[in-house]
Amino acid sequence: METQPTLWGEVDDQGRLVLPPEVAEHYGLRPGARVRLEEDGNRVRLHRPATHLAKVYVEPTNRCNLTCRTCMRNIWNEEPGRMSRATFDAIMASLRQITPRPMVFFGGLGEPLFHPGTPAMVAEAKAAGARVELITNGTLLTEKRTRALIDAGLDMLWVSIDGARPESYEDVRLGAALPKVLENVTRVRRLRHGSHFPQPEIGVAFVAMARNIADLPEVMAIARRLGAKQVSVSNVLPYTSELRAEILYAHAISDVAYMPSHFIPRLSLPKMDFNEITREPFFRALRSGYNVSFAGNNFGGANDACQFVEGGAIAVGWDGHVSPCLPLLHTHAAWLKGRLRVSRCHVLGNIGEHSLLELWNDPEYIAYRERVQRFAFAPCTFCGGCELAEANAEDCIGNVFPACGGCLWAQGAIQCP
Numbered sequence: 001m002e003t004q005p006t007l008w009g010e011v012d013d014q015g016r017l018v019l020p021p022e023v024a025e026h027y028g029l030r031p032g033a034r035v036r037l038e039e040d041g042n043r044v045r046l047h048r049p050a051t052h053l054a055k056v057y058v059e060p061t062n063r064c065n066l067t068c069r070t071c072m073r074n075i076w077n078e079e080p081g082r083m084s085r086a087t088f089d090a091i092m093a094s095l096r097q098i099t100p101r102p103m104v105f106f107g108g109l110g111e112p113l114f115h116p117g118t119p120a121m122v123a124e125a126k127a128a129g130a131r132v133e134l135i136t137n138g139t140l141l142t143e144k145r146t147r148a149l150i151d152a153g154l155d156m157l158w159v160s161i162d163g164a165r166p167e168s169y170e171d172v173r174l175g176a177a178l179p180k181v182l183e184n185v186t187r188v189r190r191l192r193h194g195s196h197f198p199q200p201e202i203g204v205a206f207v208a209m210a211r212n213i214a215d216l217p218e219v220m221a222i223a224r225r226l227g228a229k230q231v232s233v234s235n236v237l238p239y240t241s242e243l244r245a246e247i248l249y250a251h252a253i254s255d256v257a258y259m260p261s262h263f264i265p266r267l268s269l270p271k272m273d274f275n276e277i278t279r280e281p282f283f284r285a286l287r288s289g290y291n292v293s294f295a296g297n298n299f300g301g302a303n304d305a306c307q308f309v310e311g312g313a314i315a316v317g318w319d320g321h322v323s324p325c326l327p328l329l330h331t332h333a334a335w336l337k338g339r340l341r342v343s344r345c346h347v348l349g350n351i352g353e354h355s356l357l358e359l360w361n362d363p364e365y366i367a368y369r370e371r372v373q374r375f376a377f378a379p380c381t382f383c384g385g386c387e388l389a390e391a392n393a394e395d396c397i398g399n400v401f402p403a404c405g406g407c408l409w410a411q412g413a414i415q416c417p
Helices: 021-026 085-095 118-127 143-152 166-172 178-191 213-225 241-246 279-286 356-360 363-374
Strands: 037-040 043-046 055-058 103-106 132-136 156-160 201-208 230-235 266-269 291-294 313-316 321-323 332-336 339-343
Touching: 055 085, 085 118, 085 356, 103 118, 118 132, 118 143, 143 178, 156 178, 166 178, 178 201, 201 213, 213 230, 241 332, 266 279, 313 356
Parallel strands: 055 103, 055 313, 103 132, 132 156, 156 201, 201 230, 266 291
Antiparallel strands: 037 043, 313 321, 332 339
């Protein structure tokens, strides 16, 4: 069984914590880097420096072969397109300037495999020394593409499976058939080179809604049968009025008043059996308004924490535009607290004109990431009570575009693999 090695640091004679070199390199802990520390009981959480670029999202295309019920394309009017060779060459030139290499994640708004050159892009990124992951709806995983991705050295293949039965799956993934997708992923597993740690690893992504949440246990069983190493569950972002009835987090982002966590009473629960005796008390404890921890793990730890800034991420669209995160890669609108909130895209520059490091190290952008780490934005996800909450242009405490107070990724309600 694969186990995580125990890592040790030591304190030198001047009281400074010295970490193993490989850990310092992995998290960008270079001399002079400013590191945010957060006390958590008997532990101290060390946040990645805002200066460390660790992950690059690459969107090969914003086109797709499906018309999923949950997709942003249902409400937008942006130009469709696919990444040019010149744009990808510029990305690769930037990657080779960065040590250690950031992880490259092929995904975005469209279906990556709808671009015929994606397997070759995976091969180039892998040859440059990056870890490479890709997310797909699984419908285009032909044997030829599968062999190409395996030969390219893809590290992780994420497959979106939003239902466990053909009818529930096809109710969300319009234009797809679940048996065919499962057949395709099974072929990936069969064709991988024999090893104790075969590649690519398989992950399953599930978008939870009122209409399909009952399928989650069986989706987890499907993932196990497919040999998946990870299952990632996200809530749905309601781009359309119809999807407002599908959200499962209306109370989750509002039950506890917006205040610093040290003002909220704590409830520490031990490990226990989940059964007909404990189910109702446990559920009521979670809804009690307490800051709940279970066996030392905080259930509320994702609030006001941007997964993209914390992960050292940046996103490159099919047209070469570079944005801080996937949600800001394209202008879109979604419902929040009964209001339609417009999130305008935020473009830092174009990869054809500036390298990733030039954009990443721009002083204004560093200051923005540090502000996001502090998350000094208005509590729009909790409040949502004024006109300023209808867009990300500014907020009621003086932040200007992009104001991130209405971001559900930062509240742990929406997440990307």
